[in-house]
Amino acid sequence: MFLKKTANIWMPIVILIVLVGATFLNLELSERYGFEEGFITRYAAAKNWMKTGVSPYSEESHALALELAGDENALAGNLDQGRFLDPVTYVLFYIPLSFLPYSIAKAIWMTIIEVAIVLSAWLAMKIVALKLSIPETILISIGLLFFYPNLKMILSASVLPLYFFFIIWAIWLAMNKQGRMAGVLFFLAFAMVPISLFIAIFFMIWLGARRDNSLTTIFFVGIGFLILIGLILFPNWLAEWFTAYVLVYPKFTWLDSPIMRISEWFPGAMRQLAIGLNIATVVYLFVEWYGLPSGEQRGLQWKLSLTLVLLYFLNPLKPVSYQILLFIPLFAIYKYLNEKWRVGGRIVTWLSFLSIGIIYWIKGTAQETFVSGGADLIILLLPMISFLGLQYFRWWALKSSSALIESTNGGYYG
Numbered sequence: 001m002f003l004k005k006t007a008n009i010w011m012p013i014v015i016l017i018v019l020v021g022a023t024f025l026n027l028e029l030s031e032r033y034g035f036e037e038g039f040i041t042r043y044a045a046a047k048n049w050m051k052t053g054v055s056p057y058s059e060e061s062h063a064l065a066l067e068l069a070g071d072e073n074a075l076a077g078n079l080d081q082g083r084f085l086d087p088v089t090y091v092l093f094y095i096p097l098s099f100l101p102y103s104i105a106k107a108i109w110m111t112i113i114e115v116a117i118v119l120s121a122w123l124a125m126k127i128v129a130l131k132l133s134i135p136e137t138i139l140i141s142i143g144l145l146f147f148y149p150n151l152k153m154i155l156s157a158s159v160l161p162l163y164f165f166f167i168i169w170a171i172w173l174a175m176n177k178q179g180r181m182a183g184v185l186f187f188l189a190f191a192m193v194p195i196s197l198f199i200a201i202f203f204m205i206w207l208g209a210r211r212d213n214s215l216t217t218i219f220f221v222g223i224g225f226l227i228l229i230g231l232i233l234f235p236n237w238l239a240e241w242f243t244a245y246v247l248v249y250p251k252f253t254w255l256d257s258p259i260m261r262i263s264e265w266f267p268g269a270m271r272q273l274a275i276g277l278n279i280a281t282v283v284y285l286f287v288e289w290y291g292l293p294s295g296e297q298r299g300l301q302w303k304l305s306l307t308l309v310l311l312y313f314l315n316p317l318k319p320v321s322y323q324i325l326l327f328i329p330l331f332a333i334y335k336y337l338n339e340k341w342r343v344g345g346r347i348v349t350w351l352s353f354l355s356i357g358i359i360y361w362i363k364g365t366a367q368e369t370f371v372s373g374g375a376d377l378i379i380l381l382l383p384m385i386s387f388l389g390l391q392y393f394r395w396w397a398l399k400s401s402s403a404l405i406e407s408t409n410g411g412y413y414g
Helices: 007-032 040-052 059-071 088-098 102-127 134-146 148-155 160-175 179-190 196-208 214-233 237-248 258-263 267-289 298-314 321-340 342-365 376-392 394-398 401-410
Strands: none
Touching: 007 102, 007 148, 040 059, 040 088, 040 102, 088 102, 088 214, 088 237, 102 134, 102 148, 102 160, 102 321, 134 148, 134 342, 148 160, 148 321, 148 342, 160 179, 160 196, 160 298, 160 321, 179 196, 179 214, 196 214, 196 298, 214 237, 258 267, 258 298, 258 376, 267 298, 298 321, 298 376, 298 394, 321 342, 321 376, 321 394, 342 376, 376 394
16 A cells, blocks of 8 residues: 555656666667667767758768777668668767767667667557456566567667667557547658558548548658758758769668568569568458548557568568567467466467567577578568468457457457
């Protein structure tokens, strides 16, 4: 009773201690291990701009990033090669940390993305109303920190987990019909995670059918605002951004979608198969969106889960990193398992969760280092499990009256 009454005092203190401890641990990890880094180019671009006013896309910023990488026993990211490739407005996000020494700034950033991953896991369970005990919820949320693709992003100080969190948070808000705030988070994530545009459109359709166009308005106004701010700060940033991309990627060698990985299994018809699978996936996506405006609760949740899986298959950018979004469909499958078989479903849930984690860990750590690419198994295992599981539970999720009663009694949003 005393702990409940004083929770507003001791809880913030405990959280602060945990965050400080995590930052010190991250400082030690970053000094001990050197990997390709996603944060170093953003830090260098922000620091150089604040000190000299030079464009983030300049050769000076590029040279500073490479110099920092050498001093910190790190590697510039394989995808950016030490060049700032984000829309220029995003450099503003890294200015506060640019005043700190790089090692401390990186450790703090690693803590931020760890918090983002834990909160993403918690929100993903809320989105699909997966009913677990508090200890189970905590274990799964923290366990996602050690899921190989997520651990890789932490150790490489990737910037993506924060934007994935924005997307998952936006999904939660949109499902609760808070379109304005969802629109803000979607437009903040759009340039860094382009497939978020299709997720935003998914909810624009659903909310628009309910005479709520706030998400649509805020999303497009927000994108225009970011472009305008960028043009005010750097009038030539669009040309410089394009030039930086051409320098790093003179050809389309960065394209590496999961569908392309599947088509590589058949080298004789690889190109034709890749085109055919992409077209079939897009058509299937739009077919499943048919009837979305009238969808409620369980139907919305199932179609959202399938949409995330199909977008993952189509996504050509760093597919392994995007798997954090696939925990929404995976948790939806666990929800259906627990609804149909209370005891057996709970056992299968934990066995599959642990098995997936172990497989990814073994396969991931078998590589020489945390490189940008990934084996086919790492890229395809979780999405295939999610896709097949959603198809297996399709009738249960969309048509079963007993499942609807079960969900209604338990509360859809958990």
